[in-house]
Amino acid sequence: MNLPESYIEDLLVRSTYHSVALNEDVISIQDTIAILIKKHLPPLLSKDLYNQIENHRHALFFIFRKALNNETLSFPILFEIHYLLMDKLTDNRGQFKVLENKMKMKGNKFITASPKETPILMNQWLHDINGQVANNIKTDDWMTVIAMSHITFLHIHPFQTGNELVGRLINLYLQLQQGLAPIIVENHEKARYEHLIINQQIKELASFFKEKMTAEEHRLQHFRQKES
Numbered sequence: 001m002n003l004p005e006s007y008i009e010d011l012l013v014r015s016t017y018h019s020v021a022l023n024e025d026v027i028s029i030q031d032t033i034a035i036l037i038k039k040h041l042p043p044l045l046s047k048d049l050y051n052q053i054e055n056h057r058h059a060l061f062f063i064f065r066k067a068l069n070n071e072t073l074s075f076p077i078l079f080e081i082h083y084l085l086m087d088k089l090t091d092n093r094g095q096f097k098v099l100e101n102k103m104k105m106k107g108n109k110f111i112t113a114s115p116k117e118t119p120i121l122m123n124q125w126l127h128d129i130n131g132q133v134a135n136n137i138k139t140d141d142w143m144t145v146i147a148m149s150h151i152t153f154l155h156i157h158p159f160q161t162g163n164e165l166v167g168r169l170i171n172l173y174l175q176l177q178q179g180l181a182p183i184i185v186e187n188h189e190k191a192r193y194e195h196l197i198i199n200q201q202i203k204e205l206a207s208f209f210k211e212k213m214t215a216e217e218h219r220l221q222h223f224r225q226k227e228s
Helices: 004-021 028-037 048-066 075-086 118-132 139-156 163-177 189-199 202-227
Strands: none
Touching: 004 028, 004 048, 004 163, 004 189, 004 202, 028 048, 028 189, 048 075, 048 163, 048 202, 075 118, 075 163, 118 139, 118 163, 139 189, 189 202
């Protein structure tokens, strides 16, 4: 998939800003640009938040390398995404959870997988998603696959922390691998996005993701026209 350099920079800023903001971390788009583009630490910004932004950069470029090379999603890739995202933030980065955890979404009552269940469920999840990738299914059906995969991943909640961040980057990985525009959930869409996840509304989430992908296709086309 051909991505103009200007679009990659734009995607880096927007995907990082919105994904971190969806995690309820207070960050401005200006501070995100300062870190990712201007390469400096804004005054009054915490070191942890700075690391989150920088880590997302490294994880995103790792995904570009792997997905655009059409590498099959695997446990080593998943663990590396988590390791890069959680670098300097937690000691158990790059490995499955060892303690019980839960989804931190408003209204959530779902009990996530236990640490013992997690490797088995994740192996099944990975087998299922890679099987769907191999089927070369139509775009509308693919949106259902992405929605189901995202809901399943977040309900397993395989890592001790950072699951939402990882989950959104997995969506990006799979979209790029399929040659499709990324899905960028924006911060102001948080309530709708989380409601669909905690209530496991696959059809509705697939429709939402299709909206986001279509909007991103138009944005990508704009960047391509500017560079032509």
